[in-house]
Amino acid sequence: MKVLVLIRPKQGILDPQGQTVERALPALGFEGVTDVRIGRLVELEVTDPSKLDELCEQLLANTLIEDFEIQIQED
């Protein structure tokens, strides 16, 4: 099955990328954009979804500073 893993900076963890992008937007005329957070998207094809959590915790995300969300796309 196809799986998407969204990885984001944890709530409360400094996200320098997101902050810098957020500050750059008004100069380009994009007003009213706040709370920009930049993470990663990982696409996977897996046969056994039971280990997905473990896989994310151990490798895909750094759970000290990142949260992850698993989205199963299709069976």
Place this chain on the structure above:
Amino acid sequence: MRIGVVRFPGSCDEVDALDACAMVADAELLWHGRTDLDGVDAVVVPGGFSYGDYLRPGAIARFSPVMKAVADFAAEGGPVLGICNGFQVLCEAGLLPGALLTNSGLRFLCKQVDIIVERPATPWTADCEAGERLSIPVKHMSGRWHADEATVAELEAEGRIVFRYAPGDNPNGSTADVAGVCSAAGNVVGLMPHPEHAVDALTGSADGLKLFSSILNGGDRVGTAG
């Protein structure tokens, strides 16, 4: 001759580039927020980590007010040199072809390399001979120049590849060993190696000085490829 060196928040090599320019001409820093170029005769977009390289290297800096002025200056044939992050900015801004991707080794790499001058006919290489080897350091995380096959073939045909890494010295996996390219008119040049860090034998090499001294002689050779 007066050369302007752009300074973005997060530029690191702007002072070294300024000092290198000052060895051959008058030189001044241009703050990224300004909308004109103070009447300079040539512009260097220097290395560093403008805006921390966040999102993509050069992605935010290209929208700085000063870059509009640099684009207008380039369109009028003014000589522009992008070094490392400056090369990335010029590619993001569409002033130079291709894009710079993460090194094939996935690591930041600081290393002295040899590059070969493929095209002396630019304002920044006029003092070099075709085929001349220069010892110049690279130091970057995202220096793997990439363009699709058609673009590479077009650039080869038009003689727009200005520098290549010497055989065996490609440090980042760049397509066709490309170390630097120029615009169609030849006045805008970008390269990943740092000529401003090769202007004094005391600190390793003086070969890079030729790029800066070229600006004094290069005007009449713009646009004549090969």
Place this chain on the structure above:
Amino acid sequence: MSEQQAESLPGVDRAVELGLTKPEYARIVELISREPNEVELAMFSLLWSEHCAYKHSKKVLRRLPTEGDRLLMGVGENAGAVEVAGLAVAFKVESHNHPSAVEPFQGAATGVGGILRDVIALGARPIAMLNSLRFGHPSSPRSRWLLDRAVAGIGHYGNSIGVATVGGEIHFDPSYESNCLINAMCVGIADPDRLMRCAATGVGNRVILFGALTGRDGIGGASVLASAELGDDDADKRPTVQIGDPFAEKKVLEASLELIDADLLVALQDLGAAGLTSSASEMAAQGGVGLDIDVANVPLREQGMEPFEIMVSESQERMLAIVEPSKVAAVLEVCERWELLASDIGEVTEGDRMRILVGDNVVGDIPVTTLVDDCPLYDLAPAPPEHGLYPAPPADLPEEADHRDTLVALLGGANIASRRPVFQQYDQIVQARTVRRPDEADAAVLALPVGEDGIRPAIAVSIDGNARRVAANPEGGALEAVLECAANLACVGAEPLGLTNCLNFGNPEKPPVAWQLINSVEGIAVGCEALGIPVVGGNVSLYNEGPDGPILPTPVIGMVGEMPDATKTSSSGFLTDGQAVALVGPFSPNLVSSELAARRGHAPQGELPSLDISAVIAAHHAVRDGVRSGAIQSAHDISEGGLGVALAECTAVAGIGCDVTLPEFTDAALFGESPGQGFVIAGDAAAIAAIPGARVVGTTGGGNLVVSAEDGASFSVPVAEVQAARDGGLTAYLP
């Protein structure tokens, strides 16, 4: 108040949870005549932590010499500074061990950021970084992961901010398996007339916080992360990881220097461990004033932060400045141009009170001296260990291997192999002053601006430590570390001016660790006195322990030396054929705690030979003078792996072999160590023969390293094989 009375105080359990002892809590209650509230308790718990109060090391450190002719700024300021060629050269080394063990990339990155801000706070422009890293045995996957991530973190921060990383050392030993060491040293230069002190002065002056927003980063970090032995529950400490933002730091750097240049600041201090609490109270204590801090005016990254959280937040990339009221507007204007937040958060007051306010409400009110000076200082109870403290490392080099195979195996070992795979991940050249890069010479050489005489002076910088020798003999090993650093400087023609140290040790409440600490400090003091240089500042990191016990005692020494002429320096390797090779120095090698002993599975213990310091220093002078005069073109100190490895390293640099004949051909003569006491030098034969104490042993040239004994025994290794062994040794452990 007795411990029993303290027992009955309602707040005592919370205090203990925050790391204070019951008697310490009782003392606080006595000093302020009441129990502290939440804000005050949080502040006490941090400022009375080992990390901030140095309660187990302060008395020991008094042994270190802190005065010197060239000293411009010493212990007590953000960093030390010495005078070189009319400039102030500021430098300091600091640890970031425990945060790096939890999250090596951000831990190492913020370690670099923190030491940079110490130097920036002096008004100095950082020009170079060095680092000293220690990991467990390289066969351990965790050690390799820590190495890779820590190196990436150091590069991420240093490269992005535009400060060259010009040197460092990496060492692997099983004792660091669960407690890696990340020590970072920063060197900066400043106009001596513009050096900034951290003392808050001038009642009515404003307190300006500028830089990044304040979030819940590292809350409890200083007390929880920096003083507790790490165990299996590290995961619980995770929310306290600080994230470094080198882009923000670059702006803080440029804005700070511009503010100082424009004479807009009275005092400047960085925010590091314990955040605002530590910075504000240090500034007040140094100036003998009080401070009002209104936390409602601190710009926050997160909503709903409690006053105590704001006071102890360790969010990075922040500075605290004292500013005359008439200059506040100009300060805010400079910060705005650098796209930095700046807020007026308080005022310098008469008296001795540190008051924390939320608008008009006082939420904390304590005497500054109580916070900063009244923490109890403990005496140590030293006792030499009754038996070896450290287990024997796994053996991987057979005793019966011949000299040739032993040499090649040593060269390819992780502790001796070329550091190039790591160093090339660092920008070594930004700011265009690096005359000698890592791997080119024994110390990095950094050119300074051209003087009035048209000559370009330089400084040389080095960082060193050899913990195994310290484990065998703390005083002798620490003295050797000082001498080795000075030897590195001598090799490039530099004269030492000052020293900074980072003392990484285990739990000082354990008598053997206390013994290691006290005797190591003695060794450093003896070395400083012999060299005639002061300790300008440094850092102590204690409680570096894992489940198997303490780390090796690891005093790390950073040193800065002066060179009158940047062009008069050397290479660590042979440069041309046909030069004389000579040995200099009262080198008395032995195998105790050597790399060879470790590879053969011997624990780091045994007797170190006594050394003749004045003879060692005479050898340093001879080498330094020879390099400066041009007589010596290659100079390399004999350190780990002994003379055999030193000779091989000399051939590897430019691929030029040598043929030498040695009086002794034993394992000890070839691979024994005696750090800081011997050199391999090369140059024209007549010039080398004239170097005082030089013993010519052969010539450079050819494609082989050929080592013979006077009795005719001999072995030979192709230089290409030497290079391949050295180049592959560390790469094997990197991804």
